[in-house]
Amino acid sequence: MKKIFLFILVAIIPLSILAHSAFCDGFKVGYKNGYCYGDNFCIAPIPPICPIPHIGENSYADGYNRGFLEGLNDR
Numbered sequence: 001m002k003k004i005f006l007f008i009l010v011a012i013i014p015l016s017i018l019a020h021s022a023f024c025d026g027f028k029v030g031y032k033n034g035y036c037y038g039d040n041f042c043i044a045p046i047p048p049i050c051p052i053p054h055i056g057e058n059s060y061a062d063g064y065n066r067g068f069l070e071g072l073n074d075r
Contacts, residue, residue, distance in 0.1 A: 024050035026063030033064075034071025047071075 028047045036042030047067065057066065 022060045023053045023058055023063035026060035026065075027051070027067035027070075028063075030064035030067030030069075031071040031074075032067075034068035035075050037068075037072060037075070 027050050031047040032044035036044050048070075050063070051066070053062065057063070
């Protein structure tokens with residue numbers, strides 16, 4: 001029983017980490033672009049810590065869209 005649990009744990013964790021990293025990469029770029037949207041001479045700030053993706057948000061584009069909106073709101 002312990003071996004099955006360990007196998008499942010080892011198989012699932014790397015997949016979730018990879019999905020989270022793509023989301024976070026998109027979030028960082030989107031935040032910077034959203035913060036500087038419409039300002040040609042803007043210096044992009046350091047983006048905040050990447051949020052936990054919602055269910056179904058796992059791609060770079062999902063992270064970018066969410067980061068862009070947060071960057072616009074923070075400006």
